[in-house]
Amino acid sequence: MEFPELKxxxxxxxxxxxxxxxxxxxxPYETQELADYVGDSLELSRLAAKTDADTIxxxxxxxxxxxxxxxxPQKTVLTPDPRANCxxxxxxxxxxxxxxxxxxxxxxxxxxxxxxxxxxAEAYICCTSANxxxxxxxxxxxxxxxxxxxxYLGTFTKKSVGREMEVWPGFCPTHQRFTLKALAEAKALxxxxxxxxxxxxxxxxxxxxxxxxxxxxxIRRVGESDAKEFIxxxxxxxxxxxxxxSPDKIVYPLLEGNVCPNMKLMTPQKVLWALEDNEYxxxxxxxxxxxxxxxxxxxxxx
Ligand code: 13P
Ligand code: SF4
Numbered sequence: 001m002e003f004p005e006l007k008x009x010x011x012x013x014x015x016x017x018x019x020x021x022x023x024x025x026x027x028p029y030e031t032q033e034l035a036d037y038v039g040d041s042l043e044l045s046r047l048a049a050k051t052d053a054d055t056i057x058x059x060x061x062x063x064x065x066x067x068x069x070x071x072x073p074q075k076t077v078l079t080p081d082p083r084a085n086c087x088x089x090x091x092x093x094x095x096x097x098x099x100x101x102x103x104x105x106x107x108x109x110x111x112x113x114x115x116x117x118x119x120x121a122e123a124y125i126c127c128t129s130a131n132x133x134x135x136x137x138x139x140x141x142x143x144x145x146x147x148x149x150x151x152y153l154g155t156f157t158k159k160s161v162g163r164e165m166e167v168w169p170g171f172c173p174t175h176q177r178f179t180l181k182a183l184a185e186a187k188a189l190x191x192x193x194x195x196x197x198x199x200x201x202x203x204x205x206x207x208x209x210x211x212x213x214x215x216x217x218x219i220r221r222v223g224e225s226d227a228k229e230f231i232x233x234x235x236x237x238x239x240x241x242x243x244x245x246s247p248d249k250i251v252y253p254l255l256e257g258n259v260c261p262n263m264k265l266m267t268p269q270k271v272l273w274a275l276e277d278n279e280y281x282x283x284x285x286x287x288x289x290x291x292x293x294x295x296x297x298x299x300x301x302x
Contacts, residue, residue: 003030006268010034013275020053021271022068024060025215026237026263031059034271038241040216041067041113042128048072049300057274058282059266061086066117069282070292077282080270084262086114088200091170092149094118100146107144107166110135111295114172115149117284120292123148126299129199130214132157134302136165156199156206174260175200178233182255183208186231190252196221197233205233222246235260 001009014021014036022044023035032038037047041064048056048068055076058065062085069077097119101107111123112132120126127135136157139145145163147154149170158165178201187193196218197209206212211221215234219241222230229250232238236253237260243251273279284292 001269001272003268006272007034010268010272010275013272017055017275018053019055019057019275020047020051021057021059022047023266024064024237024263025219025241026235026260027059027266028264028268029237029240030268031266031271032237032240034268035059040128040130040214042130042214043216044068045071045113045128045296046300048077051075055275055278057271059271060084061089061260061262062282063089063114063116065282066284067113067120067296069284070117070120070289070296073284073286073289076278078274078278079280079282080267080274081265082280084265086172086262088149088170088172089115089119092119092168094122097122097148104144104146107146108139110139110145110147110165112148112150112153113296117288117292119148120295121288122291123295124298126295127157128214128299129153130217131299131302132199133161135299136161136163138302139163150200152201152203152206153199155203156212171202172200172260174235174258175233176202177258178202178205178254180204180208183231183233186252186254190229190231192227193229193231193250193252194221194225194227195231195233195254198235201233209233218242219245222249222251235263237263 021035049071065079109123145165147165148168154167194210196211223246233254
């Protein structure tokens, strides 16, 4: 089926089912075009919490769709492809975290949303890359903190807030591929360009960046900066929104072809199938959901 026909069919089904399509910036460009909203993790969580649609088709990796279900249990949340998971989220098992908590009963656990519902249920508060600093700064000063599962966002936040924390050694394989060598090569080609990095990048990249922020923050920065050219240190799906919002600016991916393969599973064809077949429904055990919601709600209340 050609894209215009597919899009029309998706619109019909969406209206019939009172459905909304939420997509992350890393999904394929055509999927972003089908979406009612495209955003970063924080924005998509907020939208999932307040939409009055009956069905949410979540185009993102599993932890994002799970967050939507945790926040809106009465809604049907569908993922177009249940294989789309985040490797970083699998770098910490609930059992490991429970053991850690038994051994460190005073410790406050901050969970980056890139983790399973079970990990969120064990955490005191969640954060995203857009609000990690704010979340960590809000914690009582006299308690030890464990930040899970991303070592790079954890380390970046520790430095920017000036707060000692233990950091779990997880990482994002896509952002881990960015190196100082790639940056030096890109800078040699585009010496006037600002370098904008996602905080999931290795710490030497964040340290070398002119700006570090979430996907939405990077997109905003291009529009607000006086610079004309930018090297983008995150998954290249964000280039679509940057080019649409700032057509007068020139953007280069730090590493051509560096994509999140899981986000790219969210194809337009699967979005249509999700609506046609009501598949695949996200389910979260009620006990887990209630505890995970507390951690998400604490974050959303800030
Ligand atoms: P954002 O919160 O910036 O959208 O990032 C999500 C993510 O998975 C980055 O890899
Ligand atoms: Fe996970 Fe990295 Fe993909 Fe984000 S880009 S969803 S952190 S694997």
